[in-house]
Amino acid sequence: MNTILRLLTVPMALLTVAAQAADKPNIIVIIADDLGYGDVSCNGATELQTPNIDKLAQQGLRFTSGYCSASTCTPTRVSLISGTYAFRIPRSGIAPPNGPAIIKPGTETVASILKRAGYATAVVGKWHMGLGDPAPDWNNELKPGPLEIGFDHCFLLPTTNDRVPQVYVEDHRVRNLDPADPLWVGDKKPAEDHPTGISHRHTLRMDWSHGHNGTIHNGIGRIGFYTGGMKARFRDEDLADEWVKQSNAWIEKHKDGPFFLYFSGHDIHVPRMPHERFQGKTKLGFRGDAVIEFDWCVGEIMKTLDRLKLADNTLIVVCSDNGPVLDDGYKDGAVEKLGDHKPAGPYRGGKYTVFEGGTRIPFVTRWPGRIKPGVSDQIVCTVDLAASLAALTGQSVGEGACLDSFNVLDALLGKEGAKGRDHLLQQDNNGAKLGLRVGDWKLVRMKGSTPSKAKKGKAAKNPPARGQLYDLSKDPGETNDLAAQNTDRLQRMNDLLDKIIADGRSRPAK
Ligand code: NG6
Ligand code: CA
Numbered sequence: 001m002n003t004i005l006r007l008l009t010v011p012m013a014l015l016t017v018a019a020q021a022a023d024k025p026n027i028i029v030i031i032a033d034d035l036g037y038g039d040v041s042c043n044g045a046t047e048l049q050t051p052n053i054d055k056l057a058q059q060g061l062r063f064t065s066g067y068c069s070a071s072t073c074t075p076t077r078v079s080l081i082s083g084t085y086a087f088r089i090p091r092s093g094i095a096p097p098n099g100p101a102i103i104k105p106g107t108e109t110v111a112s113i114l115k116r117a118g119y120a121t122a123v124v125g126k127w128h129m130g131l132g133d134p135a136p137d138w139n140n141e142l143k144p145g146p147l148e149i150g151f152d153h154c155f156l157l158p159t160t161n162d163r164v165p166q167v168y169v170e171d172h173r174v175r176n177l178d179p180a181d182p183l184w185v186g187d188k189k190p191a192e193d194h195p196t197g198i199s200h201r202h203t204l205r206m207d208w209s210h211g212h213n214g215t216i217h218n219g220i221g222r223i224g225f226y227t228g229g230m231k232a233r234f235r236d237e238d239l240a241d242e243w244v245k246q247s248n249a250w251i252e253k254h255k256d257g258p259f260f261l262y263f264s265g266h267d268i269h270v271p272r273m274p275h276e277r278f279q280g281k282t283k284l285g286f287r288g289d290a291v292i293e294f295d296w297c298v299g300e301i302m303k304t305l306d307r308l309k310l311a312d313n314t315l316i317v318v319c320s321d322n323g324p325v326l327d328d329g330y331k332d333g334a335v336e337k338l339g340d341h342k343p344a345g346p347y348r349g350g351k352y353t354v355f356e357g358g359t360r361i362p363f364v365t366r367w368p369g370r371i372k373p374g375v376s377d378q379i380v381c382t383v384d385l386a387a388s389l390a391a392l393t394g395q396s397v398g399e400g401a402c403l404d405s406f407n408v409l410d411a412l413l414g415k416e417g418a419k420g421r422d423h424l425l426q427q428d429n430n431g432a433k434l435g436l437r438v439g440d441w442k443l444v445r446m447k448g449s450t451p452s453k454a455k456k457g458k459a460a461k462n463p464p465a466r467g468q469l470y471d472l473s474k475d476p477g478e479t480n481d482l483a484a485q486n487t488d489r490l491q492r493m494n495d496l497l498d499k500i501i502a503d504g505r506s507r508p509a510k
Contacts (some may be wrong), residue, residue, distance in 0.1 A: 023392055024117065024258040025367060026314040029110075029385065031080070031262070031364070032294050033126060033160075033269035036324030038345030039291050040362045042055055046340040048291055052299035053318060056366045059373055060316070062413040066363020067381040068321055069404075071352050072429040073160060073269075076321040076359075076382060078102050081109045081129070081149070081262075083386030083402025087431025088448065088504065089206060094429055097163045097185050097224040099130040101144045108401030110386045111150030114260040117393035120385050122153040124247045124256075125264030128160050131169070138165070138183040138229070141172045143489045151262075155246045157239065165233040166217045166226040168242070176232045183229030189214075190227055197221025198253050212329045215239050220271045220330075236273035239266050240293045244300045251301075255308045260389075263301065267294035270328040284341055285333030287310030287326070312368045315392075317412075319382055320361040325351035329363065348478040350426060354435035354444055355478050360428040377412040379437065387507065388412055403505035425500055436497045440473035443489065443493040447501065465495045 011128030034139070040050040042057040068076040074095045075086030082103050086092040092102050095322065096188055103109065111121045123146050130136075131145045146154040156169040165185050166176040183237060184190065197204060197213030205219035215225045218236050228342050234242070251261065267274070268290035275293060298318065305311040324343030326334040328351070349355030349454040363380065365371055387405035390397045404425070410418030426435035427447075436443040436480050445467025483490050500506045 001165045002184060004038060015281045019319055024119070025370075025392075026257045026330045027114065027119070027260045027317075027326050027389060028036065029080075029262050029316060029317045030298060030301070031077075031264050031317075031321070031382075032265075032320040033266055034325055034328070035291065035294065035320035035362060036345070036357065037347060037360050038342040039268070039324060039420050040295075043345055043362055044153060044362070046339065047284060048288045049175055050291060050295040052302060052464060053362065053364065054319060056298065056302070056316060059362045059368060060364055060366025060371050061373070061412075062375050063356070063363040063365075063380055064375060064377050065420070066319065066361060067359045067379070067424060068361050069353060069359065069424065069425070070321060070380055070427045070429065071322045071350075071358030073126075074102070075269055075427060075429060075431070077129055077264075078158055080190070080382040080385060081111065082107055083383060083397070083405030083507075085383065085404040085425060085427065085506070087427050088403065095128050095130045095159060096187070097159050097165070097226075098135045098187070099149070099159075100133045100135055101130045102323050103129060105144045105148040107149055108138060108386075108398050109150045110389060111146070111260065113150070113261070113386060113390045113397065113419070114153070114393060115150050115288075117395050118253040118258065118299055120257075120259040120405075121151045122155075122250050122259070123151050123262040124155045124250065126159060126160060126245050126266050126269075127156040127158055127264070128170075129153070129481045131158055131294070136185070138185055138253050139172060139177065139179070139196045142169055142174070143172050143353060145169075145172070147171060152179075153250065157266055160269055161236060161266050162212055162223055164215055164217075164222045164226040166228060166234055166236070167229055168234060174229060174232050177229055179229050183226065183232065185224065185226045187224055194225065194227070196225075206273070207331045208329055209331050210329050211328050212271075217339055218273075236271060237275045240275060240297050241289035244297050247301060248304045249465040251304050251310075252308065255310060258314070265294055266289070267297070270332065271329070271331050272332050272334070276435075283337065283339065285337035286335070287332065287334035288341070315365065315367040315370075317385070318362060318364040323350040323353070323358040323361065338494065345364070346476050354426045356442070356472070356476065359435070361402070365412050365414075367413065374375055374414055376411065376414055376420075378408070378418065379424055380411055380420045381410050384408045384412075384421070403507055405507055424497065425497070425506070434497060436493055436500075437472070438496065440471060441489060441493065442470045442472050442478065443490070443497060444468045444470070444478070445494070445497070466490065469493070
């Protein structure tokens with residue numbers, strides 16, 4: 001029990017210590033999709049180069065224990081924006097094409113906090129947290145959405161690009177939608193003769209390996225079905241260019257700042273269809289080429305900051321929404337062309353798992369003059385951005401909000417002696433499986449495994465076997481389960497995990 005209290009009170013101390021003078025730098029959070037820890041050259045990749053991300057890492061802080069909170073897209077993004085672990089939020093697993101807005105209007109978010117601090121706020125890129133209530137009304141106002149939870153402006157890919165529809169959403173509307181050609185989106189084939197990835201498989205320019213055989217657009221089968229909105233549809237190859245164009249224009253418009261941009265490109269998620277100028281640029285196939293394209297986007301944003309002389313007054317965070325996957329439903333050569341590349345670096349698992357490869361990600365912060373360049377081993381997570389950026393900008397976080405977001409600002413800024421998290425929960429898509437890292441130890445178990453009935457004292461002798469236990473300091477690849485040899489530690493970590501679940505929050509209440 002003492003250990004649990006100790007573990008939970010350290011972040012509270014951090015919260016008070018960090019009540020410092022407010023700073024209002026511009027803030028850009030750049031989140032990649034499915035980019036693994038080992039997919040960038042600053043984390044050891046040798047089979048491809050990511051010079052722009054490497055440059056940020058050289059000029060800023062590269063985290064070796066930077067995490068996202070889940071091993072799929074929607075839950076990580078929901079928790080990044082809301083500061084609450086996704087397993088506490090209903091229906092926060094991978095959102096379907098017609099899924100409603102998951103984060104309800106009125107919820108405190110990174111965006112609403114920064115808006116309160118006087119920031120202009122925008123999201124450009126993949127949303128994938130649902131739109132509308134009870135479903136998106138594609139031909140009318142698409143709300144609630146980002147604009148109802150703190151963003152002033154949005155330019156979105158509404159779901160994820162292997163799901164229908166391939167249209168942009170600008171603020172509350174599908175861009176370029178001709179009312180005479182309404183957009184219909186559904187999960188059933190709209191007509192017997194509607195061409196699909198099954199009936200017209202021979203026409204596809206990228207074949208599917210599982211799923212992704214609904215409506216065909218741009219020669220690629222998708223999850224789900226849609227008709228209409230022909231003038232509104234984009235080409236997959238042009239997505240990255242559009243994100244950069246939209247972001248640069250918005251930054252330019254708000255150059256007098258302060259501004260907060262959540263840049264959420266689609267690379268390197270499937271279908272991997274980078275622009276023609278990146279195709280074939282790596283030996284890893286389209287997956288590698290998409291990494292290069294993502295790195296290019298980072299470089300273009302940096303160029304804009306330099307041109308507008310904003311770099312010194314801008315905090316950049318680069319991260320990813322989950323670990324890597326090779327075949328995620330399309331035959332794009334990622335498996336065959338992998339060679340010696342290690343997408344998850346030294347870590348086990350990847351997307352969909354709660355092993356380290358699922359959530360330990362490239363994580364870099366840069367703020368020239370304020371962040372001393374270096375490498376940090378402190379544990380930080382995307383779920384912490386809410387409380388940390390609130391602290392940076394002098395905002396307090398509502399008592400009932402951002403329930404798992406810790407103020408790790410000093411660690412993000414690399415302050416001397418600053419500590420990150422002492423523990424971190426990791427989840428799979430729907431939170432059925434959880435990981436808990438405490439210091440160098442890692443527990444992996446089912447969320448619902450029966451809590452221990454063992455009484456104090458007896459636990460050490462005869463604990464129920466609940467989960468696997470790894471010592472990351474000696475075994476970063478999580479191959480050697482030490483649960484049987486460390487029953488006390490196993491018990492303590494299970495107790496802490498049970499408490500985090502039962503308390504409904506892990507950010508200490510005041
Ligand atoms: C899965 C899809 C996968 C991908 C994932 C979401 C199949 C068989 N698999 O259900 O292709 O779309 O959902 O990825 O359809 S995420 O990064 O957006 O979470
Ligand atoms: Ca993802």
